[in-house]
Amino acid sequence: MAGWAESDAGAAELEDRRLLARVARGDEDSLRVFYDRFAERVLRYAYTLLHRRHLAEDVVQETMVAVWNGAGRFGGRSKVSTWVFGIARHRALDLLRREIRGERVPDVPLTLPDPAPAVERREHVLSALSSLPEDQREVVFLTFYEGLSYKEIAAALAIPEGTVKSRMFHAKRKLAEALT
């Protein structure tokens, strides 16, 4: 099983790199395919960091424009997804700083409430996630949603591996308390 999973992951990474190379040559159709592969994931990453839907959508825009302009600078030293999330992270924190300084007016409200129990539970989990410090929820997202190893997370965030483990340890404890 692990062998298949690794092989699938390898094929996906290869395809990401091919796409990015075509984007670097100005292929607009490839940008659309790249967007389809990454935009929703970037949205969820940005939402995990910012907990503001309108800002998260802006992060998607900013990230994809940066990919278009900077695809040729991808050095291949990390996975494409790690590179994209690195860009998204910078854009997210930059937008957050601008919002805090009042340079940006929120434009779109959050989703309408839905009374269905499954939705209520999801809202509860999102709320528990948002109660974590930003650095902890980021590690939770990259681990459980993106499937990154702790070594990849440490490299992506430029922090020691021990710090990744420690952030996850504290996040896990707080989430368990909030979700019981």
Place this chain on the structure above:
Amino acid sequence: MMRCEDVRELIPWYVEGSLDAEEARAVAGHVAACEACVREVAAALRMRTEVRNALDGLPRLSEKTWVRIRERTGGRSIARIDVGSFLLGFRLGASVVRGGVPMRGDLQVLGQNIKLFERRRGGSR
């Protein structure tokens, strides 16, 4: 044999399957013989599922996001037709944008803009 505290640090990545083979074997070996760590694995699996479900449940992006990106990445207009004039009281315009919203047509009659058609790429969003 690894200690419980070392194993528990790795359990989130163990359940995710992102540990390297040697670490995964060591964790599996410990968990097989430690009831307390089995419970930790079960809790981490539940947490993983909850987090994924919650994030998957967020509303998807609208096509508007893509259109805005194309506007900023130079979505080139590859055809544009304008017929009529202000003096005649109507104007018909149609454009095709490569890589963005493929086609859009508008009819302007006496200052009123009427959208005739807008065909979106793939129609999936």
